[in-house]
Amino acid sequence: MFGDADLGVFTADMGVPVLFGGVMVKGILNKPIATKLADEGFGGISVQQTTIELPYNAFTTMPEQGAAIVVNGISYTVADEAADIDGAFLRYPLKAVS
Amino acid sequence: MPTINPSVQSQILDAVVAALNTTQWLAYRTRMASFKPDQLPAFNVLPDDGEPDYAESYSGSVDWKFRFRVRCMAAAVNEVDKAVDPLFVAGSQAILSDPTLGGLARITRYAGQKWEREGDADYDQCALVVTFETEFGTSRGDPSVLVP
Numbered sequence: 001m002f003g004d005a006d007l008g009v010f011t012a013d014m015g016v017p018v019l020f021g022g023v024m025v026k027g028i029l030n031k032p033i034a035t036k037l038a039d040e041g042f043g044g045i046s047v048q049q050t051t052i053e054l055p056y057n058a059f060t061t062m063p064e065q066g067a068a069i070v071v072n073g074i075s076y077t078v079a080d081e082a083a084d085i086d087g088a089f090l091r092y093p094l095k096a097v098s
Numbered sequence: 099m100p101t102i103n104p105s106v107q108s109q110i111l112d113a114v115v116a117a118l119n120t121t122q123w124l125a126y127r128t129r130m131a132s133f134k135p136d137q138l139p140a141f142n143v144l145p146d147d148g149e150p151d152y153a154e155s156y157s158g159s160v161d162w163k164f165r166f167r168v169r170c171m172a173a174a175v176n177e178v179d180k181a182v183d184p185l186f187v188a189g190s191q192a193i194l195s196d197p198t199l200g201g202l203a204r205i206t207r208y209a210g211q212k213w214e215r216e217g218d219a220d221y222d223q224c225a226l227v228v229t230f231e232t233e234f235g236t237s238r239g240d241p242s243v244l245v246p
Contacts, residue, residue, distance in 0.1 A: 047219035
């Protein structure tokens with residue numbers, strides 16, 4: 001039977017290191033590109049919508065909006081509340097620090 | 099093939115881009131490719147609507163009201179509207195310091211502005227779209243011939 005203890009299996013191979021509150025775990029990093037503020041469809045701004053997916057129990061206290069987090073060696077701020085993907089993983093939108 | 103000269107409105111757009119390029123930020127004319135955050139802040143100058151007026155013009159000429167948009171664009175972590183504001187100020191100064199745009203227009207003035215903004219990404223993005231209106235005259239039969 002699949003259980004909480006197995007969540008780490010998903011991130012073990014393809015996960016990237018995530019440092020929060022002095023604790024290191026692994027999460028799934030996504031960096032899709034989106035174009036915003038296009039003018040009649042063109043000339044917009046191309047940005048990355050970086051998210052990190054973490055097991056819901058990855059940390060004793062999970063990050064909240066505004067928290068500092070380091071993903072794959074890069075510092076971010078948690079931009080908003082996490083989205084519950086499937087009850088097991090949470091997806092956190094990230095924002096650049098500077 | 100005869101040479102086709104650029105229209106006065108096209109010359110105006112070139113003049114605007116040249117004026118904006120005297121600021122510390124790059125200006126583009128009708129750039130269709132998207133900007134990456136490290137290419138910002140920047141200006142994008144786009145043509146807008148024009149309206150001919152024959153009522154008060156003497157025979158052989160047409161008076162135009164022609165609008166163009168200057169998109170002042172920036173990306174920032176926070177308060178991205180503040181990142182755009184210097185472009186609004188410097189861009190306005192560059193354009194309106196000579197409202198004739200080098201002798202092409204009788205007048206250039208503001209016609210409106212609109213804020214656009216987006217989050218949901220590594221950086222917040224903002225565009226202040228400033229619309230300007232110019233007035234100039236051309237030959238009725240040739241938009242490339244300026245009529246002062």
